[in-house]
Amino acid sequence: MRMSRFVVGHDALLRRLERQRAEGRIAHAYLFTGPPQVGRRTLAWTWGMALLCPESDPPCGVCRSCRQMQAGHHPDALLVTPEGGSLKIDQVREVQRWIARTPVEGPYRIVVFDQAQEMTTEAASALLKTLEEPPSYAVLMLIAPSPESLLPTVVSRCQIFPLDPLPIPVVRQALQERWGLPPDPADRLARWSGGRIGWAVQAAQDPEMWSAYEERIRQIRALLTQGRTERFTFAEKLADEEEEARLAFLEAAIAWWRDVLILASGADLPLRHAEERETLREVASRTGFHRARAALEATRRAWLALQRNANARLALEAMFLDWPHA
Amino acid sequence: MPFALYRKWRPRRFEEVVGQEHVTHTLRNALRLGRIAHAYLFAGPRGTGKTTTARLLAKAVNCLAESVDERPCDRCRICQAVNEGRLIDLIEIDAASNRGIDEIRDLRERVRFSPSEARYKVYVIDEAHMLTSEAFNALLKTLEEPPPHVIFVLATTEPHRIPATILSRCQRFDFRRLSTAEIIRRLEEIVAAEGIAAEPEALTWIARQATGSLRDAITLLDQLAADEEPITVERVQRTLGAGRWDLISQVVEALGESETARGLTLIAQAVEEGAYPQQLARQLVEYLRAVMWIQWGDPELLDLPAEQIAMAQRHARALPPEALPRLIRLFTAAASDMRTAWQPQLALELAFVEAILACQHAQTARTAPAPTPAPPPSAAPPSPMAGALPPSSPVAVPGAGTGSGSLTLEALRERWASILKAVRAQSLPTEALLKSCSLHSVEGNTVVLAWPSELLRDKFQDPRTKAQALVEDILSHTFGFPVIIKNVVARKTRRGRPATEDPLIRRAVEDLGAQVEEE
Numbered sequence: 001m002r003m004s005r006f007v008v009g010h011d012a013l014l015r016r017l018e019r020q021r022a023e024g025r026i027a028h029a030y031l032f033t034g035p036p037q038v039g040r041r042t043l044a045w046t047w048g049m050a051l052l053c054p055e056s057d058p059p060c061g062v063c064r065s066c067r068q069m070q071a072g073h074h075p076d077a078l079l080v081t082p083e084g085g086s087l088k089i090d091q092v093r094e095v096q097r098w099i100a101r102t103p104v105e106g107p108y109r110i111v112v113f114d115q116a117q118e119m120t121t122e123a124a125s126a127l128l129k130t131l132e133e134p135p136s137y138a139v140l141m142l143i144a145p146s147p148e149s150l151l152p153t154v155v156s157r158c159q160i161f162p163l164d165p166l167p168i169p170v171v172r173q174a175l176q177e178r179w180g181l182p183p184d185p186a187d188r189l190a191r192w193s194g195g196r197i198g199w200a201v202q203a204a205q206d207p208e209m210w211s212a213y214e215e216r217i218r219q220i221r222a223l224l225t226q227g228r229t230e231r232f233t234f235a236e237k238l239a240d241e242e243e244e245a246r247l248a249f250l251e252a253a254i255a256w257w258r259d260v261l262i263l264a265s266g267a268d269l270p271l272r273h274a275e276e277r278e279t280l281r282e283v284a285s286r287t288g289f290h291r292a293r294a295a296l297e298a299t300r301r302a303w304l305a306l307q308r309n310a311n312a313r314l315a316l317e318a319m320f321l322d323w324p325h326a
Numbered sequence: 327m328p329f330a331l332y333r334k335w336r337p338r339r340f341e342e343v344v345g346q347e348h349v350t351h352t353l354r355n356a357l358r359l360g361r362i363a364h365a366y367l368f369a370g371p372r373g374t375g376k377t378t379t380a381r382l383l384a385k386a387v388n389c390l391a392e393s394v395d396e397r398p399c400d401r402c403r404i405c406q407a408v409n410e411g412r413l414i415d416l417i418e419i420d421a422a423s424n425r426g427i428d429e430i431r432d433l434r435e436r437v438r439f440s441p442s443e444a445r446y447k448v449y450v451i452d453e454a455h456m457l458t459s460e461a462f463n464a465l466l467k468t469l470e471e472p473p474p475h476v477i478f479v480l481a482t483t484e485p486h487r488i489p490a491t492i493l494s495r496c497q498r499f500d501f502r503r504l505s506t507a508e509i510i511r512r513l514e515e516i517v518a519a520e521g522i523a524a525e526p527e528a529l530t531w532i533a534r535q536a537t538g539s540l541r542d543a544i545t546l547l548d549q550l551a552a553d554e555e556p557i558t559v560e561r562v563q564r565t566l567g568a569g570r571w572d573l574i575s576q577v578v579e580a581l582g583e584s585e586t587a588r589g590l591t592l593i594a595q596a597v598e599e600g601a602y603p604q605q606l607a608r609q610l611v612e613y614l615r616a617v618m619w620i621q622w623g624d625p626e627l628l629d630l631p632a633e634q635i636a637m638a639q640r641h642a643r644a645l646p647p648e649a650l651p652r653l654i655r656l657f658t659a660a661a662s663d664m665r666t667a668w669q670p671q672l673a674l675e676l677a678f679v680e681a682i683l684a685c686q687h688a689q690t691a692r693t694a695p696a697p698t699p700a701p702p703p704s705a706a707p708p709s710p711m712a713g714a715l716p717p718s719s720p721v722a723v724p725g726a727g728t729g730s731g732s733l734t735l736e737a738l739r740e741r742w743a744s745i746l747k748a749v750r751a752q753s754l755p756t757e758a759l760l761k762s763c764s765l766h767s768v769e770g771n772t773v774v775l776a777w778p779s780e781l782l783r784d785k786f787q788d789p790r791t792k793a794q795a796l797v798e799d800i801l802s803h804t805f806g807f808p809v810i811i812k813n814v815v816a817r818k819t820r821r822g823r824p825a826t827e828d829p830l831i832r833r834a835v836e837d838l839g840a841q842v843e844e845e
Contacts, residue, residue: 012564012600016553025552028330035668093423125422125456133333146604148662153372153483156542159549162567162602164670194669228837251668258672261679267587269594289586293679300672321837 002057006046007039008174008197009166016161017047021058026051027159029131030141031116031150034163037198043163044112044141045069048077051139052106065106075104078111087119092126099130099138108139116142117149124151131157165195168270179204191272194255216252221279224326231320239313246312250303256280257296264289283326291324298322331551332544335516336378338400338409343375343382344512344540345504350379352499357386358394362446363497365469365478367454369485370501373541376481377418379501380450381408383479384416388444404444415444422453427460434468440475447476454480455487462489469495503538506530512540513547522547523556531562567602574609575637578617581653581681582644589678593671603674607661611654617642618650648754649688653681691750733805735768741804748800756793759786766816771809773801776816783813 003014020026030047032040049059049069059066068074078098080091095111103109113119119127131140131154140158147155172190174197175181181189181204192213193200203209223231238246255272262269263277263284271277284292302319306312337343340350349368356362366383368376385398385408398405407413419433433449441447451457457465469478469492480496482488510533517524524547532550536543550557550565563570573596580589596606616635620642645653660677742765750757759782766776777783786793794811801809834840 016549020552023552025548027548027552035670037668089423096423122422122425122456125453126420126425128422128453129420130423156372156539156545159545164602165668167598196668254669254672258669258675261675262590265586265590265679267590267594269591293676297676300676321833 002059002061003046003050005061006049006059007043008178009170010039010043010163013043013161013163017050021050026139028134028138028140029158030139031147031155031158031160032141032143032163033146033160035145035165035196037196038163038165039197040143040163041112041114043161044143045077045079047141048074048108048110048112048139051108051110052076054106074106076106076109078109079114080111081114082118085118087113087116087123089120089122089126092119092123092130096126096130099135099140102135103137108137109135110139110141112141112143114143116144116154119150121151124154128153128157166197168195171195171197171200175200175204185210188275191270191274192255194272212248213252216249217256217273217276219249220253220256223320224283224323228320231323232317235313235316235320238316243306243312246306246316247303250299250306253299254296254303257292257299260284260287261289261292261296264292286326287324295323330545331516331520331548332541335544337375337382338405339398340382340386343379345508346375346379346501349375349499349501350382353379353383353386357397362387362477364472364474364476365496366480367485367488367493367496367498368479368481368501369498370483371503371539372483373536373539373543374501374503375540376501377450377452379499380448380452380479380481381416383477384408384413384446384448384450387446387448387477388413388415407443413444415441415447416450417447418450418452420453421451421461422456425456425458425461427458427464430457430461430464434464437468437476438473440473445475448479449476450479450481452481453483455482455484459489462492466491466495504540505538506533509533509536509538509540509543513543516544516547517557520551522551524550525556525558528557528559528562531559531566531568535562535566564600567600567605569596569599569601569606569609571609571613571634571637573599574606574613575634575641577610577678578613578641579644581678581685582641584682584686586679586682589682590675593674593678597671603670604661607657607674607677610657611661613638614645614650614654614657617645618647618654621645621647621650646685646688648691649684652684656681656684733768733771733773733807733809735765737805738765738768738773745797745800745804748804749797752796752800753793756791756796759793760797764816766814769812771807772812773809774812774814776814778816780815783815787813 003018004011007014030044032044034040046059049061049066051058052065052069052074053059053063054065055063059069061070065074069077072079078095080087080095083091099109099111101109130138134140142150142154142158144150147160168190171193172183172186175186175189176183179201185204189200189203189210193203203213219234223234226234238249259271259273259280260283262271263281264287271280273280287295298319298321302315305315340354343350366380368380370376382398385400385405387397388404388408389397389399390402390404391397391399398408400406400409404413408416419429437447437449472478478496480488480492485493485498485500510529513524513529513533514526516522517529528550529547532543532546535546546562546565547557550561553561555561562568573592577589577592577596580586580592593603593606597603613634616638620635620639656677657674660673663673746757746760749760762782763775763777763786766774768774775786777786785791789795794813798809798811801811831840831842835842
């Protein structure tokens with residue numbers, strides 16, 4: 001099974017795909033679901049690479065076809081991404097024309113729709129017929145956060161392969177073995193990533209991302225002891241930053257409060273920020289279960305509000321009102 | 327070569343169409359009597375047989391078999407051509423990709439030519455609801471009076487998006503969702519014919535997951551059959567990311583006993599075993615729904631294995647019935663909440679914690695003494711029913727000290743909570759309704775309630791529900807004289823409440839040091 005050389009984790013899914021190939025039961029439409037940065041696109045593209053590779057134990061990674069795939073310009077593979085925020089009907093029509101032509105080199109023509117949830121209703125409906133009865137050589141792959149984010153009529157034509165965040169040990173091991181990180185930072189990044197291998201790898205290669213994360217955790221801790229004025233000043237500052245930074249702060253805060261909630265509930269579960277178990281435990285005992293829950297809910301609410309283009313400063317201020325003093 | 331099972335197993339004769347007898351029967355009768363309409367609308371959920379039936383119709387009207395009863399014979403030249411997708415006179419149009427007026431104009435032009443090899447030209451317009459309104463308009467005339475050799479079949483999953491002018495020109499057939507049993511039967515046929523080894527229970531799982539769509543079920547079967555091992559319940563569960571039922575049942579147990587830590591640990595354990603949080607939430611909904619049905623005393627209708635029902639029965643006694651609708655809503659929301667998908671467990675965990683709070687709340691409310699139509703606490707003998715009291719003039723009322731003091735807005739507010747409690751003991755819906763109104767004012771022995779909408783007010787006033795009568799009765803008992811309710815509609819529910827009752831204003835006052843300038 002060579003696909004695992006190109007994909008971290010997801011062993012069970014790879015085995016299933018591998019068996020499909022071995023038995024010649026390749027589906028004509030796949031749906032890969034899961035949160036961002038867990039390796040959906042890598043998996044889809046590697047599957048395409050395996051299908052197109054002429055060697056006996058594909059993907060070999062060295063033949064012409066594999067190299068073309070890795071470089072992203074194989075004549076029989078097409079990656080479709082949203083244009084200006086959505087996948088449009090014209091893009092689907094273009095795919096239909098492209099797929100109507102027989103393969104140039106390999107046995108298949110492969111189309112991967114990234115962020116398929118951004119398909120307009122018109123585009124998705126236009127795709128239905130092609131999804132249901134595509135040419136015999138066509139393999140269509142869709143990538144989306146969940147089946148619910150697509151039209152049910154689209155989903156019912158696809159084989160669904162759900163990808164989850166990876167187990168923390170798998171991320172840790174990959175960081176050590178494939179990206180050469182020492183054990184301790186590998187462990188830290190793995191936990192902080194929450195199983196998002198994409199995030200962990202980026203952070204491993206970019207020390208700034210790493211220190212930015214640590215800074216965020218420091219801020220969260222500091223904010224707890226601060227009064228309303230300081231918190232509101234911070235909210236104002238954060239509101240002025242890039243959207244990405246705001247969301248990253250809130251995501252860290254959600255993970256942090258979840259740790260507090262777990263400790264406050266008395267459950268013995270792995271923590272995302274195990275390196276500061278003592279601080280977390282202290283906060284948990286001072287805030288108690290209910291206030292920790294309220295803080296977590298408030299933080300999640302703020303995160304959702306920002307997703308929906310709410311006024312950032314107001315959302316953050318409202319959230320800080322619900323954070324306890326500890 | 328990719329060739330999905332659901333395409334291979336597309337029915338080739340009317341008898342093979344599953345669960346749509348009301349459609350196939352009528353169509354066959356029409357064929358027998360030679361009463362074929364020129365335009366049909368096939369409406370229904372995905373994967374229930376619309377396109378399939380449309381193709382069968384095309385076969386049947388063109389089949390070369392001698393006897394009408396045998397059509398489609400599935401053997402003649404025409405039938406074979408349809409099976410292989412090469413009958414020129416069966417024209418399938420994907421309305422979703424060809425939705426504009428130009429395509430329809432083009433179609434209108436071609437409709438006039440007579441069929442090349444068959445008796446009828448059959449146009450199947452799939453996903454018909456996607457046509458633009460101009461396209462629909464262009465189609466109108468053709469649909470109304472098509473040439474005699476043409477049959478139109480419009481297929482859609484969303485008939486409400488088809489204009490009424492089109493609907494009225496078509497004979498409409500509604501395809502229904504298939505029952506779990508029907509899907510299982512079809513799966514059994516396929517499994518037997520394909521030589522796939524599968525546990526019967528596993529097929530039940532597949533069928534249940536498909537929620538009435540045969541194509542969903544067959545797609546899942548196809549996916550599972552790609553492995554050489556037999557299809558077991560365990561494998562289906564793993565593929566679906568379902569949790570073990572005993573684990574689900576333990577989570578519900580933890581819920582009933584307010585054991586947060588245990589519940590969170592169980593959820594984490596299930597996820598570690600490979601379950602998807604969303605699927606877990608769905609299972610919890612299914613389980614709690616079973617509990618609710620059992621509490622209502624109607625478990626026969628449940629579509630669940632017996633052992634699960636037995637487990638649910640135990641929990642039916644432990645969980646407060648009034649909390650269940652809320653629990654089910656919480657987990658339903660968690661099942662579809664993918665917004666924080668980068669932390670897939672979070673939505674489920676929070677739903678669980680909130681569910682525990684809801685249970686605790688319901689339990690305390692239950693154990694609290696239910697002060698039903700409380701006798702007036704004064705020394706006066708328990709007054710009989712309100713109607714038996716001497717009719718008192720409104721002027722005299724405020725002073726009438728026999729009850730528990732005068733009826734003022736203040737007094738009413740003070741007692742409102744206990745009044746709600748008393749109402750709740752008699753009728754939950756009335757209490758729920760009452761919570762949506764606000765106390766507007768008191769005029770003599772008349773209490774004015776402000777409702778946020780006509781709808782709620784009318785519901786409250788509806789003599790059939792007896793809601794208003796009940797509340798008047800309880801108010802009368804509380805204050806010791808007949809109280810009448812007057813209803814008004816005030817869009818702003820906040821009117822009539824002191825500003826400090828508003829949580830936002832209170833927060834501004836308490837946390838931010840604001841002052842209320844005007845009340």
